[in-house]
Amino acid sequence: MESSEGTIESMADLMDIVAGYWASRTVLTGHELGVFTALRGDALTAAELARSIDCPERGTELLANALVALGLLQKKGARFWNGAFAAKHLVRGRGDDLCGYLDHHANLWQRWNELTATVRAGQAGRPSGERPPEATRAFIMAMHASSSHWSGRVMEHLDLTGVRHILDVGGGSGDYSYAILKQLPEATAVIFDLPTVVPITMECAQMAGVADRVETRGGSYWEDELGEGFDLAIVSNILHSAGPQGCVTILQKAFRALVPGGRVVVHDFVLDDSATSPLWAALFSLNMLSGGSDGRSYTGSEIERFLKDAGFGDVEHQQCSGDTAIVVGRRK
Numbered sequence: 001m002e003s004s005e006g007t008i009e010s011m012a013d014l015m016d017i018v019a020g021y022w023a024s025r026t027v028l029t030g031h032e033l034g035v036f037t038a039l040r041g042d043a044l045t046a047a048e049l050a051r052s053i054d055c056p057e058r059g060t061e062l063l064a065n066a067l068v069a070l071g072l073l074q075k076k077g078a079r080f081w082n083g084a085f086a087a088k089h090l091v092r093g094r095g096d097d098l099c100g101y102l103d104h105h106a107n108l109w110q111r112w113n114e115l116t117a118t119v120r121a122g123q124a125g126r127p128s129g130e131r132p133p134e135a136t137r138a139f140i141m142a143m144h145a146s147s148s149h150w151s152g153r154v155m156e157h158l159d160l161t162g163v164r165h166i167l168d169v170g171g172g173s174g175d176y177s178y179a180i181l182k183q184l185p186e187a188t189a190v191i192f193d194l195p196t197v198v199p200i201t202m203e204c205a206q207m208a209g210v211a212d213r214v215e216t217r218g219g220s221y222w223e224d225e226l227g228e229g230f231d232l233a234i235v236s237n238i239l240h241s242a243g244p245q246g247c248v249t250i251l252q253k254a255f256r257a258l259v260p261g262g263r264v265v266v267h268d269f270v271l272d273d274s275a276t277s278p279l280w281a282a283l284f285s286l287n288m289l290s291g292g293s294d295g296r297s298y299t300g301s302e303i304e305r306f307l308k309d310a311g312f313g314d315v316e317h318q319q320c321s322g323d324t325a326i327v328v329g330r331r332k
Contacts, residue, residue: 026066028109031102035067036082036090043081095207100141107135111290118290126292130196140200144173147236151179153320154236154267163187167230167257169221169250170238174201176267177234178208188213192226195219221250226257233258236267239303240284243294247303251310251329258331264312270325271299280323303327 008014030036038044038052046061053060064080067073072086082091089098111124118124131139154176166189168177177189189210191201195218205211217227226233233254239247254264269281275297276282285296298306300317304327307315312329319325 023070024105025109026063026070027072028102028106030063030067030072031090031099032106033063034092035064036072036086037092039073039080039082040087040091040094043076043079045078046080049080098145100138101145103138104142107138108287108290112287115286115290124290124292133196136196137200140172140197140204143237144175144204147173147175150267150320150324151176153324154265154326155179155183157318157320157326158265160184160232162261163231165230165232166190167192167226167233167254169226169233169235169254171201171234171236172197173204174214175204175208176236177214178205178210180232181210181213182208188215190215190217190227190230192217192219192221221253222246226253228257229259230257231259231262233262233264234267235264237269239266239268239295239306240288240297241293241295244302244306246294247298247306248309251306251312255311255331260331262331264307264329264331266303266307266327266329267320267324268303269297269323270303270317270319270327271297273299273301275299278323300325300327 008017033053033055035049035053038049044052046064047057049064050057050060064073065075068075068080072083072090073080074083088094088096090102091097092099114124158180160180160183163180163184164187166177166180166187168174168189168191170193171177171191172193174189174191177191181187181189191198191205191214193201193216198216198218201216202211202214205214235250235254238250242250251264258264269278269284271277271281281297288295288297304315304317307327307329310329311331313332314330315327317325317327
């Protein structure tokens, strides 16, 4: 019998899981009300903070106390101020801010709140039309925050021998390509994503200092070809948004875009063969279900099969961290 990743042994263990949303909702509420930005340069009393965010004093003080308990604010006497992490990353408009990540999770909150109905129905309602501009920006900046974190770990596992021309499929913020460009000063990258996304991509390229070696192409990987003549294709956090046949279709387009000997790198939350671990990958499948997607997290064996069905050979699977892995295939 296969064991699960986590074991619940006590009421305390259960409480940690079931009441976990308390901490999450506290941080998101602090972000949505502008607490961290209001404290960007000052130590304020609860009354002063309440006036700054236009909320009653009692609720503001209770929220601020909880944010102190969570380690995001500091308090001395009657005054509150941002802790080091919040001051650097949670003040909107600062260069290192992670506000897009919090915006995205605030958007996810409602659909996770409907998870019971979604599982009962078997599928969430599919989104209609394009994302509003503000939701698109929140999503891409959330991907920027997470991919900036993961790109370094992915780089440790990549063989970049002979790479000069990079294709980033559905690249969003493009951070995986930028990490490669910083190691390969002669290389160039094409970031392929929706027309509504690529202006934000270029903003991220400029922040990374590599905009002069980045080209964006607006299109849909369902409807358009991806180009040709590339040595390396990156497919990061894309396959989980598609069903199995959709995964093969995307990888077939990547195959056609590569030169003979070129490689594709699939990076994603990859499950073990039991489909129950790592925990984040298992939960991410529910995230895709709640968003009305046909996709989910896939096992390493499934991704290897998708690559082979798309025409790739020499398939290799490497774990990058406890949560993510890369699966690499070569066009012969």
